[in-house]
Amino acid sequence: MKWQERKITVRNHCGVHGRVAARLAELAREADASLQIDSAAGPVDCTSILEVLSMALVCGTEVTVRARGSGAQGLLDAVQELLTREDDP
């Protein structure tokens, strides 16, 4: 199966930490798909909250998010919604 890609600009005003990071890792764990974000050090599997945090995605960062699996499309939508919320969900 092929990876589906989407470019997303992080809009959470404190960046990806706290609730956003936890929710992202939960989404990746629950989904019927794999979820990766490209970082400087290569692709990061989002099921690890610590690796997600380590990317230090501050507000305004543009990231490439990639999903593969039967739920890929829905997962990308959910991730986009999460990362572009201006306030903490």
Next chain:
Amino acid sequence: MGGYRDRMKNGAESRTLYGIAASPGIVVGRILVLKRRTRRAGRYHLPPELVEQEVERFRRAAAQAERELVELRRSLVRDIPDSLSIIDSHILMVKDRMILDRTVEIIRREQVNAEWALARALQRIKRQFDRIADPYIKDRYEDVKYVADRVFGLLAGRDTDPLADVAEGVIVVAQDFSPEDTLRMSSEKVLGFLTEKGGLTSHTAIVARSLSIPAVVGLEQVTQLCATGDTLILDGFSGRVYLNPTPDQVKQYQEYARQHRALSDEMAFYIHLSSETLDGMTVRLAANIEMPDELQSVLRYGAEGVGLFRSEFDYFHREQTPDEEMLYATYRDLVSVLAPMPVTIRTLDVGGDKFVDKLPQAMVCPGQERNPALGLRSIRFSLREPSLLRTQFRAMLRASAHGRLRILLPLITSLSELQRIRAMLSRVMEELAQRGIAFDRDVEVGIMIEVPSAVVMADVLAGEVDFFSIGTNDLIQYSLAIDRSNQYVAHMYEPFHPAVLRMIRQTVEAGHSRGIEVSICGEMAGDIISTPVLLGLGVDELSMRPSAIPYAKRLLRHSTSRQLAELAREVLGCRDGGEVRNLLTGYLPRHYPEEFDSL
């Protein structure tokens, strides 16, 4: 001498310590000292046949830690959303591969004990987090440490619930509490909190207040000074702590505690009653707060809105100056939870000097002001840094779409100053309207009356605003020329100075003649002795610390409007503060026997 013998018996010395009163209430009890676990796990080489056993031991500890966290999350009946999200991320961390898989890998590759391997895995995570520049994200390493501590504890075979073996209520003493610790302490077994670190806004203080558990914080070295099993009196009103108190002290404090409880039970009765006099005159009793976390207290004590939200917290307890979104989130949450009750938000009210290192981009650098109280502070600072004020206005206006928000401008001294700010506000409104952003066009705008010139010109100013809020602290300081923190003149600080009372009266009359509301939000509003006087002077709202509201309401409900007006008339006839006090000393117990016998 029972006290002396008793002290000799347990060999402990009685002493008094002073900390910061973080959550009100008095408790007497035995203490439980929680020491932060020191994990000085040595490195042990394992024979090859024991390596898989060690992996298994580690996995069991990690799984147990996860179960405990899940259980803890479920047991939290109280909805404290921020804390729940912290626990959610802890649950994710304890099963994270950077902890789990790496530790297992190190045990196998180096044939070492689990503690050593986990410590090594942590070091690698720490190195990764050390490279992060963003302070919010970088700080999450603290969470990693809490989670790891839990696993270390389980590996050492220690029970991670420190309260498990405790049969009776205890006062818990620690250097500091993690958010989870504090939440878990919401058990009946915890009588009080005592910590070495922290201030009024520390996590422990906030949670303690929301759980109504007495707490004293910021008492350095306290974990060194006492031991589990010692007896302690903790006075969350004054911040005083008596370690190994004498039996007489215990008896005395047990009596205080009993009185206080009896009073609180009675006060609870008033929370749901309306705030009106016997003859039906209503006065709004509102809360002064500075943090959104205090919302729970606002609701619990039956406040009818927020009469003063001090907006400084967002500026001083964050790494960066808050942006519009951050402020908007704070204001919107407050306003929407309390709607339709009003929430009065005061614009930034600080001295400019506090901002120097906070705002690297700020043009302002006031340096040493010879007379800061008369210097670049409050609204003057905001006018000097208009972008800050505009940002705050935008956030306030956007939040106004979610309920009843009132904008309060501090330290106004003249009409032209007020007009300048109103023009700024109008421009911000136009800009939002053009961008199609929702806000309340009729948002109420009020000013603080806290400078004598504003009192004198109150009739003019009243034509330009929707409400007045009298800030008695500054009004007293500026009209009596007294700096309360100056020990040589502090005794001359006199809230009952007839000049002050007449100024309040003048402001109320000016406001009412223009049909606008007049509120009082200074310390005087929450002092039960001045409450009848202020009510008699005709104010529409008293705003005070939330816990004082039931007391003010009881007094209001035992009054009639005629009797209050008469008191005010008498008081206004007094020639100095001493006369006013004398008058009240006789008057209050006579008219309010219930209130003033118990004081």
